[in-house]
Amino acid sequence: METWKESQLKQLTFAKGIDAAYPILLRFAENLGFNFCAVSVVSLHRDTPLKTLQINNYPEEWNSQYEKRNYSKVDPLIAHCNHSMTPIVWGESVFAETLQLWQGLKQHGLQYGWSQSFHHEPSGLCSIISLARKHCSISPLELYEHFGYMFYAASHLSELFARTLPPQALKPRQPQLSPRELEVLRLSADGKTAFEISMILSLSERTVNYHVQNVIEKLNVCNKISAVIAAARAGII
Incomplete structure (x- = not known):
């Protein structure tokens, strides 16, 4: 790792809050060859109303236009x-259904950019770091070289923001069950056996038991009955 990268990542690690971390992240972005850096942190919990954190050095005119038009x-x-922690490179194809937004980005020197998110499971927070510049497209090699740094930075920002939340806001996210797992769970709640469920869903009994075991693990319980109870309490079924 280059010395400056190691030094700035260490500074970022020891930053006490996002206000202190952002200038470090901005310098890091500039050293990578980008003009602009944006940070946002939102809650993915619909029942946890948190004000979105947004910090960037975008042109003020663009920030006003973005907010005014509710982009x-x-x-x-x-x-x-x-919905994903894979990086996304900006381009016309990405904004195919929002061309006005894409034109606005280009007009304000934000044509070449990419965004990286991190989902903080304990708090349900999603932090997004976006880097942009006026000239020069982003190559796959450049994305590959910088992905690890930005993923770490995004995860660290989520952790910093999570520390500022009141305890009641830190609700664990509900386990994500697949449609098939939900079907099996609902039928189990109706008192159906694995054999009966296999007949109803046209599955093998072994497959049904496989789904049941996955549900048990995701809900962090010890048996099928406990899974049904936990799912009902959480409002999953």
Whole structure:
């Protein structure tokens, strides 16, 4: 690792809050060859109303236009980052359904960029770091070289923000059950045996038991009955 990268990542690690971490992250982005750096942290919990944190050095005119036109509701970068932690490179194809947003980015020197998110499971927070520049597209090699650094930075920002939340806001996210697992769980709640469920869903009994075991592990319980009870209490079924 280059000396400056190691030094700035160490500074980022010891930052006490996001206000202190952002200038470090901005310098890091500039050293990587980017003009702009944006940070946002949102809650993916619909029942946990938290004000979105947004810090960036974008042109003020663009920030005003973005807010005035409520672009956050249709921004494909946000939609992607809220559901995936894979990096997304900005381009016309990404903004195919929001061309006005794409034109605005280009007009303000934000044409070449990429975004990286991190989902903080204990708190349900999603942090997004976006880097952008006026010239020069982002190559696959460049993305590969910088992905690890930005993923770490995004995870650290989530952790810093989570520390500022009141305890009641730190609700664990509900386990994500597959549609098939939900079907098996609902039928189990109706008192059906593995054999009966296999007949209803046209599955083998072994497959049904496999889904049951997955549900037990995801809900962190010890048996099928406990899984049904835990799922009902959590409002999953």
